[in-house]
Amino acid sequence: MDLTLDILQDAITNLAKKARKDSIKRRQRRNLSVPAAKWIAPAMIKGRQGYALSVVLATVGCSHAISEAGGCTMCSYLLDGTEEHPTHEQLIQQFEVALGKLEEKPVPYSVKIYTSGSFLDTREVSIIARKAILEKIGRDERIEEVVLESRPEYVSDSLMHEVKSILGDRKIEIGIGLESTNDQVRSLCINKGFTLDKFQEALEICKTHGIGIRAYVLVKPPFLTERDALLDSVSTIIKAAEMGITTASINPVNVQSYTLVERLWRSRDYRPPWLWTVVEILKQARKEVNHTIPILCDPVAAGKSRGTHNCGICDSSIIQAIRSFSLSQDLDVFDDLSCGCRNLWEHVLTHEDISLVSHL
Amino acid sequence: MTRFLIDKGHDGPIRKGELEVGDSRFVCPLLIGPNTKLPFEVVGRDLASKAVSLKILPSLTNDISLPDGPEPLILPSLPNSSLFGRDAHRTLLDHQLDLLDSKDESFQERAVVRTSFGLTNDTYLEFLSRAKTFGIRSVAFQFDGYLGQNDLNAVDLRISTPLSWLTLALGRVDLSLLPLLVYLGFDLIDISRAEEAASKDLRLWKLSTEEFGEHYDERYCSCPACNGVSLSDLSESERYKVLFKHNSEQYRILLSECIELSNRGLLRWLVESMTHATPNLAGFTRRISSTFYDYLEEFTPTIGSGVIPLIGPESYWSPTVKRFRDYVRIRYTPPSQKKAILLLPCSARKPYSDSRSHKRFRNAIDSALGSAKHEIAETILTSPIALVPRELERAYPAANYDIPVTGKWDAEELEIAANALVDHLSKFDVSVPVLVHASGGYRAIVEQVEDQIDQDIIYTNIVGSPTRRSSLQSLSEKLTELKEGIPLEKGHSTELEDTLRATADFQFGTGAGSLLIPEESKIKGKLYRMVVSKIGKEQTCAFVSENGVLSLTLFGGELLKPLGRYWARFEGEKVRGGALFAVGVKSADPNIRPGDEVIVLNRDDNVVAVGRSEMSGREMCELDYGHAITFRHKVK
Ligand code: SF4
Numbered sequence: 004m005d006l007t008l009d010i011l012q013d014a015i016t017n018l019a020k021k022a023r024k025d026s027i028k029r030r031q032r033r034n035l036s037v038p039a040a041k042w043i044a045p046a047m048i049k050g051r052q053g054y055a056l057s058v059v060l061a062t063v064g065c066s067h068a069i070s071e072a073g074g075c076t077m078c079s080y081l082l083d084g085t086e087e088h089p090t091h092e093q094l095i096q097q098f099e100v101a102l103g104k105l106e107e108k109p110v111p112y113s114v115k116i117y118t119s120g121s122f123l124d125t126r127e128v129s130i131i132a133r134k135a136i137l138e139k140i141g142r143d144e145r146i147e148e149v150v151l152e153s154r155p156e157y158v159s160d161s162l163m164h165e166v167k168s169i170l171g172d173r174k175i176e177i178g179i180g181l182e183s184t185n186d187q188v189r190s191l192c193i194n195k196g197f198t199l200d201k202f203q204e205a206l207e208i209c210k211t212h213g214i215g216i217r218a219y220v221l222v223k224p225p226f227l228t229e230r231d232a233l234l235d236s237v238s239t240i241i242k243a244a245e246m247g248i249t250t251a252s253i254n255p256v257n258v259q260s261y262t263l264v265e266r267l268w269r270s271r272d273y274r275p276p277w278l279w280t281v282v283e284i285l286k287q288a289r290k291e292v293n294h295t296i297p298i299l300c301d302p303v304a305a306g307k308s309r310g311t312h313n314c315g316i317c318d319s320s321i322i323q324a325i326r327s328f329s330l331s332q333d334l335d336v337f338d339d340l341s342c343g344c345r346n347l348w349e350h351v352l353t354h355e356d357i358s359l360v361s362h363l
Numbered sequence: 364m365t366r367f368l369i370d371k372g373h374d375g376p377i378r379k380g381e382l383e384v385g386d387s388r389f390v391c392p393l394l395i396g397p398n399t400k401l402p403f404e405v406v407g408r409d410l411a412s413k414a415v416s417l418k419i420l421p422s423l424t425n426d427i428s429l430p431d432g433p434e435p436l437i438l439p440s441l442p443n444s445s446l447f448g449r450d451a452h453r454t455l456l457d458h459q460l461d462l463l464d465s466k467d468e469s470f471q472e473r474a475v476v477r478t479s480f481g482l483t484n485d486t487y488l489e490f491l492s493r494a495k496t497f498g499i500r501s502v503a504f505q506f507d508g509y510l511g512q513n514d515l516n517a518v519d520l521r522i523s524t525p526l527s528w529l530t531l532a533l534g535r536v537d538l539s540l541l542p543l544l545v546y547l548g549f550d551l552i553d554i555s556r557a558e559e560a561a562s563k564d565l566r567l568w569k570l571s572t573e574e575f576g577e578h579y580d581e582r583y584c585s586c587p588a589c590n591g592v593s594l595s596d597l598s599e600s601e602r603y604k605v606l607f608k609h610n611s612e613q614y615r616i617l618l619s620e621c622i623e624l625s626n627r628g629l630l631r632w633l634v635e636s637m638t639h640a641t642p643n644l645a646g647f648t649r650r651i652s653s654t655f656y657d658y659l660e661e662f663t664p665t666i667g668s669g670v671i672p673l674i675g676p677e678s679y680w681s682p683t684v685k686r687f688r689d690y691v692r693i694r695y696t697p698p699s700q701k702k703a704i705l706l707l708p709c710s711a712r713k714p715y716s717d718s719r720s721h722k723r724f725r726n727a728i729d730s731a732l733g734s735a736k737h738e739i740a741e742t743i744l745t746s747p748i749a750l751v752p753r754e755l756e757r758a759y760p761a762a763n764y765d766i767p768v769t770g771k772w773d774a775e776e777l778e779i780a781a782n783a784l785v786d787h788l789s790k791f792d793v794s795v796p797v798l799v800h801a802s803g804g805y806r807a808i809v810e811q812v813e814d815q816i817d818q819d820i821i822y823t824n825i826v827g828s829p830t831r832r833s834s835l836q837s838l839s840e841k842l843t844e845l846k847e848g849i850p851l852e853k854g855h856s857t858e859l860e861d862t863l864r865a866t867a868d869f870q871f872g873t874g875a876g877s878l879l880i881p882e883e884s885k886i887k888g889k890l891y892r893m894v895v896s897k898i899g900k901e902q903t904c905a906f907v908s909e910n911g912v913l914s915l916t917l918f919g920g921e922l923l924k925p926l927g928r929y930w931a932r933f934e935g936e937k938v939r940g941g942a943l944f945a946v947g948v949k950s951a952d953p954n955i956r957p958g959d960e961v962i963v964l965n966r967d968d969n970v971v972a973v974g975r976s977e978m979s980g981r982e983m984c985e986l987d988y989g990h991a992i993t994f995r996h997k998v999k
Pocket residue numbers: 065066067068074075078079080119120121154180195
């Protein structure tokens with residue numbers, strides 16, 4: 004079986020690389036002083052209604068995606084990356100621009116820092132820039148929650164020490180794209196390039212510094228049937244909760260440009276997950292997982308053909324329910340959902356398992 | 364224990380058989396899936412059913428701790444495989460073998476291998492040779508229902524599969540696709556589409572799909588599900604149930620139509636008529652008919668009775684039709700005494716001789732030529748079987764086909780007939796003139812290839828129809844001119860020996876006629892009933908008018924043996940019983956088709972029986988079950 008897996012793994016890595024080939028060339032020249040993206044949304048912060056800022060810093064992009072490893076099968080963040088390295092001044096400036104968004108919004112604030120890769124990867128964000136950004140937060144009393152996104156290999160004891168000492172007793176989480184607790188799914192279907200052990204290691208380091216882990220869980224990577232995907236996400240959330248994560252963030256696959264997923268989708272051999280699947284995952288996981296761990300979901304491109312979607316009629320009411328669940332953690336919001344397409348979804352759940360034919 | 368037994372009864376690659384699962388027996392071709400006798404159960408995911416079911420192992424299953432029992436078990440693979448290259452596909456197949464590695468024979472017999480989108484034929488063939496050491500006897504193919512490259516590949520792989528294996532079609536099989544898959548020899552067909560369509564509020568019909576909406580005028584249906592209810596009045600969930608049942612019923616109805624028609628040699632006709640469902644299906648069927656012609660032909664019977672409707676362009680290349688043209692082109696040799704050729708139009712009534720028009724032609728010929736008539740070669744022009752020498756007018760399907768008569772020929776049928784005519788006339792000496800008594804499209808065939816014909820061409824003068832008095836008059840006149848000009852000599856009728864020899868060549872290949880009916884033969888009988896040929900006192904063969912076939916005696920079999928064709932060898936000394944079973948056949952002429960007259964040789968190469976084949980030569984060698992040859996005569 005190991006040999007079998009290796010060959011499949013190679014095949015999928017190659018496909019992922021091939022799909023990505025042009026995206027590196029297509030990276031745009033950008034203004035390196037503004038972030039790639041920034042948005043704010045109301046959020047519950049330490050039990051109070053406040054605002055969350057999300058910022059995606061423009062960097063050279065994820066090392067895993069640029070490397071020979073080929074990057075993940077569903078991710079085109081590389082495309083958001085820049086051709087040249089931004090200077091540390093520019094990176095700091097990007098962050099300041101984003102922070103400006105929060106002006107005049109009622110406190111408290113939460114800040115989530117993403118890059119098109121890992122904030123903690125010094126190849127993307129230099130030590131100087133990182134320190135400066137963290138210190139900026141450290142000085143800002145209004146910010147009570149911080150999430151920093153990174154692959155687990157950049158989480159080290161000394162770095163967590165640094166983070167903790169700068170941010171103090173704010174609620175801190177390192178956001179890691181765990182995707183699945185099943186090594187086979189993570190490596191074969193996603194080409195993620197790290198093992199569960201590596202994740203666990205990062206988690207233990209964070210724990211010793213009182214830093215939490217926000218695990219991103221991917222719903223329906225390629226090479227899984229709809230039901231494989233449903234079962235895998237539910238067991239991932241439960242297992243990750245047992246391991247000690249502090250937040251679970253559920254991400255249904257959306258079809259991004261220049262990815263293997265996109266090529267499959269164009270060949271009518273892949274469909275993003277049904278919204279019913281996402282609802283079912285949230286329901287089953289919420290019942291099993293300790294209530295101190297929020298289970299969040301803010302699906303990208305939901306209701307569109309490239310994102311998680313249903314029949315088109317019921318999509319918006321279900322998306323709304325998912326969003327309000329993320330705020331309230333209350334399963335009752337799903338009670339009244341119904342639509343004729345549920346029969347079709349139930350058909351897909353069993354018949355994809357049987358036929359291995361993608362049902363669009 | 365799972366076992367697949369194939370029984371006699373071909374109409375194209377379709378085979379009738381029986382699937383044994385423990386104590387249960389299922390007649391194949393069989394519909395599988397929800398609402399059928401053989402539903403699915405995904406191991407560890409679906410509720411275990413008490414009834415017999417097809418077990419499915421989820422993808423990425425590494426270790427099988429499997430339910431015991433006799434049921435077929437579909438091995439795991441991966442979805443989204445369409446972009447995979449050769450190595451990955453090989454791996455997906457080998458992974459399935461790995462799972463079987465440590466298992467015993469009874470387990471391996473249950474295993475159903477899965478192919479996946481993007482798997483090429485080469486990789487599949489390599490896999491089959493590796494799979495030989497395992498007890499696998501079943502394979503499942505995937506259909507996405509788009510009738511594009513994926514579905515074409517699935518058919519391609521099915522065709523490469525060992526003949527004795529059970530074959531499954533999984534995926535989206537639309538109702539209109541069912542006859543084609545049955546025809547192609549899929550034994551178990553997934554009809555989950557009935558459920559999918561119901562969940563999309565669709566009611567399936569043979570040629571179209573009905574979609575429910577508001578204020579909709581629904582169709583009338585008398586099936587047990589729809590009977591007496593107005594679907595538009597039902598709640599969504601009630602309607603779903605009705606539609607699901609209706610849709611499943613339609614598959615059942617259509618399958619039974621396939622089976623019944625195949626018993627009468629009409630399955631191909633159904634497949635052709637289904638092409639009217641969608642242009643997509645028409646294109647798919649045409650591509651399959653041309654790409655896989657050899658496979659389709661191999662299992663298409665050479666005999667039949669009743670009327671074979673040949674309606675549109677789909678029929679031009681159907682195996683029965685093209686094979687007839689090929690046999691005439693390759694196997695037919697004109698009798699040596701023919702000094703002139705007469706081309707005539709076909710008639711609706713078959714055999715042509717029985718028709719009113721051909722009776723009139725005959726009178727004209729008789730009156731002009733008298734007993735010199737034996738030196739005239741009559742050839743009938745027609746579509747889509749192109750041309751029929753008079754001697755073969757009772758052969759299958761010349762005596763059976765029926766076409767729409769409009770007097771208009773399309774470009775393709777003209778070309779088919781014209782090419783056949785050029786080939787046919789090239790078998791005659793250049794000095795043999797061609798008299799054409801035909802008008803309209805028939806005449807256009809000749810005109811189209813005039814410059815490729817070496818012989819002199821003479822047209823009779825046809826006013827209106829060729830059977831009009833004045834036209835017949837012109838025919839008589841031209842024949843009389845020929846008789847005097849060539850000249851045509853008087854002689855006794857050669858009708859019987861010409862027919863028997865031509866039929867022998869047609870059936871067994873060139874040269875068979877002179878072996879089986881040598882000069883010294885005594886031939887007696889009526890062409891419209893039965894003709895018997897003897898040497899001395901011993902019968903060699905008989906021509907049976909009803910199906911236009913020569914049946915052999917043991918002596919006839921001996922005479923034919925040197926030809927080296929249409930034989931099957933059995934490794935014993937003497938045959939017993941009324942039939943030879945495939946398990947007893949060690950080797951056979953691969954040119955044997957179902958319905959052929961064949962000779963049975965024993966291990967010492969002696970003819971021990973003659974009879975009719977029930978399967979193709981390759982099947983006789985490869986299958987372990989089933990009726991291979993029904994004896995007509997055997998050595999006592
Ligand atoms: S998902 Fe994360 S780790 Fe994977 S390629 Fe994208 S940015 Fe890199």
